[in-house]
Amino acid sequence: MATNVEALSIMSIFDTFLNWKVFVQTLPLLLSGLTTTLTLGVTAIILGFIGGLVLALLRLYASSPLRQIAVAYIDIFRSIPILVLLVVIYYALPFVGLRLSSFGAAASALSLVSAAYSAEIFRAGIEAVPKGQFEAARALGLSPWRLMSDVVLPQALRIVIPPITSNSINVMKDTALASVVAMPDLLKQATQAQALAANPTPLISAAVIYILILMPLVRLVGVFEKRLAVRGR
Amino acid sequence: MMRPIIEMKNVVKSFGHFKALHGVDLQVKEGEIVVVIGPSGSGKSTLIRCINQLEEHNGGEIIVDGAEVGHGRKSTVLTEVGMVFQSFNLFPHMSVLRNVALGPVRVRGLSWAEAEERAQRLLTRVGLADQAAKYPAQLSGGQQQRVGIARALAMEPKVLLFDEPTSALDPEMVGEVLDVMQQLAKTGVTMVVVTHEMGFARKVADRVVFMDGGRIVEEGPPDEIFNTPRDPRLRSFLQAVLSH
Ligand SMILES: Nc1ncnc2c1ncn2[C@@H]1O[C@H](COP(=O)(O)OP(=O)(O)O)[C@@H](O)[C@H]1O
Ligand SMILES: [Mg+2]
Numbered sequence: 253m254a255t256n257v258e259a260l261s262i263m264s265i266f267d268t269f270l271n272w273k274v275f276v277q278t279l280p281l282l283l284s285g286l287t288t289t290l291t292l293g294v295t296a297i298i299l300g301f302i303g304g305l306v307l308a309l310l311r312l313y314a315s316s317p318l319r320q321i322a323v324a325y326i327d328i329f330r331s332i333p334i335l336v337l338l339v340v341i342y343y344a345l346p347f348v349g350l351r352l353s354s355f356g357a358a359a360s361a362l363s364l365v366s367a368a369y370s371a372e373i374f375r376a377g378i379e380a381v382p383k384g385q386f387e388a389a390r391a392l393g394l395s396p397w398r399l400m401s402d403v404v405l406p407q408a409l410r411i412v413i414p415p416i417t418s419n420s421i422n423v424m425k426d427t428a429l430a431s432v433v434a435m436p437d438l439l440k441q442a443t444q445a446q447a448l449a450a451n452p453t454p455l456i457s458a459a460v461i462y463i464l465i466l467m468p469l470v471r472l473v474g475v476f477e478k479r480l481a482v483r484g485r
Numbered sequence: 486m487m488r489p490i491i492e493m494k495n496v497v498k499s500f501g502h503f504k505a506l507h508g509v510d511l512q513v514k515e516g517e518i519v520v521v522i523g524p525s526g527s528g529k530s531t532l533i534r535c536i537n538q539l540e541e542h543n544g545g546e547i548i549v550d551g552a553e554v555g556h557g558r559k560s561t562v563l564t565e566v567g568m569v570f571q572s573f574n575l576f577p578h579m580s581v582l583r584n585v586a587l588g589p590v591r592v593r594g595l596s597w598a599e600a601e602e603r604a605q606r607l608l609t610r611v612g613l614a615d616q617a618a619k620y621p622a623q624l625s626g627g628q629q630q631r632v633g634i635a636r637a638l639a640m641e642p643k644v645l646l647f648d649e650p651t652s653a654l655d656p657e658m659v660g661e662v663l664d665v666m667q668q669l670a671k672t673g674v675t676m677v678v679v680t681h682e683m684g685f686a687r688k689v690a691d692r693v694v695f696m697d698g699g700r701i702v703e704e705g706p707p708d709e710i711f712n713t714p715r716d717p718r719l720r721s722f723l724q725a726v727l728s729h
Contacts, residue, residue: 266640271702320663382574384570384572384574385574385576387568387570387574388568388570388574388575388576390539391539391566391567391568391570391637391686392564392567392587392588392591392636392640393561393563393564393592393640394587394588394591394592394594395591398591402576402587402591403576406578407578410578416556470674
């Protein structure tokens, strides 16, 4: 008798949280959300990477006014919560005539913040390249640009692979904030689907999809770090 | 052959409040081999690093191949000056061949094919013909330093600066690097060599310069410097170096 009740309640837990029929019905919606999430994440990661590299070079090598601007940018955008920035861009900027789509707003907020974090990562990477490398490049007569592109950056980029990957994981996670400005990303579609099906299975599915996408990257960072630790010895 | 290719006049270099060079005068003639000796901290590295402006001097004049360098001047004459470092400073992410070919491509405008041919020829000259495809980390210290020399030579410089090129090497590898340098000295290139290898100085130098406390204290042909040193500081330095 007791075991029957238990079996029943386990069945109902499955029916509620992992309902196969609901899963199949809402999967297309979730996948379209996933596409949006990935597009947004990859866009922000690429823009943040480029912006971060430029900011790091300005911070390290530009002369006074530009350098100070880069420093201020980096500090400000590492201090502001992304959600606040996103809401400001989406709801406040229209008052000064700048109206962005929800994708545009989310991509901007994520890129602006990611660029600031990436800048600090690149700066540390460039500073970790031994001084002798700069000197050898200068002694050869390489231009400052060639010194960077041929000698320093290839070495710095190798150094920053683990922290840049970590930062990319954070950007991917933060894409979920875009559902606040009604962007049809994975989380938004999942909540929508949950409302339609009157069942939380889509939310559980979305959580699992996030984990499946990001866990390999998390593992990868672990592998990088282990490899660096071995080589450092 | 007798024209000065390096002229240093009253050169001063300070690091903050500390003066590393106290008004140094030095002339190096084309084709001359000058060896710089002196105790650690006497300013030897600073002296040669001022010549190719890895350090910018604060006072005096440095003229290289007729053109004044430093004080913000953008001068192409410095591409005529090559440098070999104590710690090699090879580019670890490039093959040995690329290390040697990079300068000629980026600075002299050669094609990669031309530059790699030149690089291969120079690697052969320093006895590393079969190591071209390797990466620096796969070579011994002595081999790395010979790549360093080939890299400097690839620019076909008029002047070669060496900053203690054998000091980071295991003793058994010092000879192979000094041999390459001795061969080079016969080719007519001007060389300024900071070293503690007194045997090399005796054999190869046209002139030996002794520095102490940021000044050139004594200079002359190796015979004079080693056999009849005048300054007491040089005498005690030689005693200390030659006693072991
Ligand atoms: N970048 C630097 N900053 C501060 N002091 C320096 C720097 N480079 C060299 N010095 C100082 O200048 C003096 C001469 O140094 P160096 O030319 O390297 O001597 P040497 O090569 O003869 O050993 C030393 O006292 C050294 O500590
Ligand atoms: Mg030195």
